[in-house]
Structures are given as structure tokens and as C-alpha cells.
Amino acid sequence: MAKSLDQKAPTLAGVIIGAALSILLGVLVALLHLIFKPVEILKAAPKEPVAGVRYYIEGGGAAAAGKAWERKAEALAGGRGEVGFAEGDLNAWAQETFKTTPEAEEAKKTATFLLAPGTPNLRLVGSELQIGVVADLIYFGTVNQLVFQARGGFEADGTGWRYAPEEVYLGCFPLHRVPPLLALVAGRFGAGDRLPPEVATVLAQATALTITADELVVRLR
Numbered sequence: 001m002a003k004s005l006d007q008k009a010p011t012l013a014g015v016i017i018g019a020a021l022s023i024l025l026g027v028l029v030a031l032l033h034l035i036f037k038p039v040e041i042l043k044a045a046p047k048e049p050v051a052g053v054r055y056y057i058e059g060g061g062a063a064a065a066g067k068a069w070e071r072k073a074e075a076l077a078g079g080r081g082e083v084g085f086a087e088g089d090l091n092a093w094a095q096e097t098f099k100t101t102p103e104a105e106e107a108k109k110t111a112t113f114l115l116a117p118g119t120p121n122l123r124l125v126g127s128e129l130q131i132g133v134v135a136d137l138i139y140f141g142t143v144n145q146l147v148f149q150a151r152g153g154f155e156a157d158g159t160g161w162r163y164a165p166e167e168v169y170l171g172c173f174p175l176h177r178v179p180p181l182l183a184l185v186a187g188r189f190g191a192g193d194r195l196p197p198e199v200a201t202v203l204a205q206a207t208a209l210t211i212t213a214d215e216l217v218v219r220l221r
Helices: 012-036 068-077 087-097 102-110 179-190 197-205
Strands: 040-042 055-057 081-086 113-117 121-125 128-139 142-156 161-170 206-211 215-220
Touching: 012 142, 055 128, 068 081, 068 087, 081 087, 087 121, 087 215, 102 113, 128 161, 142 206, 161 179, 161 197, 197 206
Parallel strands: 040 055
Antiparallel strands: 081 215, 113 128, 121 128, 128 142, 142 161, 206 215
8 A cells, every 4th residue: 555645754853853852851850850859858967878868967056056146247347357157156147137027928828839948057067068948849739848958168259259069959969060050059159149248248358268167267357
């Protein structure tokens, strides 16, 4: 039987485009799987980490630190000297600076689609600073948690200092393995207009920023 004139053999270009789209779709599905794969949120590092599990270890000490960070911030405002911020100081400052408003809580109850980030959390890990945020992704009544965590130090950029993460995870997806994405994240940390004014001021005026396991030390002129 003769073939219908409407039936055409696939062209080489069609085969290549189809294969490329299949690969892109596979990559997208794998990416979403890693981003939304549950992350274990803990207050302390596990004694025996489980292979294949991504952990997010939160920093603490805010309650014990109280308002000590305010006195240290006032000391920095003098423009000279050296001030050390313990992990608790950093988290007490974050909780005061990034308070959740009643309007934001109400929006979470009524939103059809909303990404609602939580309070940033800071943790001192050796000579690095970990910054993490747990966000609620709300869509049509469903709530999924997205965990963002970055770890790195500070580096001079000619106009001051900027946070330079070396390891960044969104969920279980390692953004640092994709250089353009790492550069994008680092750029957002370095953008003064996106930082609290007091942080932008310190980064611009500090002569040195040193991270130890016990504190973040800021030295001013």
C-alpha cells in the first residue's frame, strides 16, 4: 500500500531538536527534584550523618545574647576600634531586624501563590559564616519548605567588603557547581541597596572582617 502524502520522514534537525528538548526536560525535572527534596533541619550536627541526606544546621544563642548586639552596634557607630559579635549576637540582631509583620502572616493565609522567606539565621563554622533562610512556598493551599544556605567568608572588593559564599545550596541543589548561579548569588549579597543600612555601612567602613569559631570580629579605622 502506498504511503500517505501527509506522512513525512523526520528530518535531522527535527530529531536533534526533539532530543535536545527531551534532555532539557529531564534536566528541569532533576533540578526541581533536588530543589524540593526535603532537607533535614537540625539544631546541632548529627553524630552520624546519613549518606545522601542534606542537612541544614541552624545557628543559635539569640535568647542568651539578649540585647548585647545593640551595645556592640553602638560601639561600631563610633567609627574606630574592634568589636566581636558572637553567634548569638548575630541571630539576636537578625530576629530584631527581620521581624514578621501581621500583614505578612495574613498574606500567607490568603495567598494563592507566595514565596514567604523566614528570618535569616547565622552560624559560625570554623573560619566561615553560614547564612540560611527557610522559606514557605505557598501555592493553591499547599505549603512546601525551601531551604537556602550559603557558607563562606568576606573578601575586599575595592569599595569595601562583601560576603563571598563558596558553597550554596537551594534545597539539595548545589548552586555553587554552576558558576553563573554562584556569581548571581554572590552579587546579591554584595548589593548595598539590598542590605540593611547598618550592614552596608560596616562593609563599606571596615578595615578587616575576621571569622572564628566563636565570633565575627569587625575592625574599623
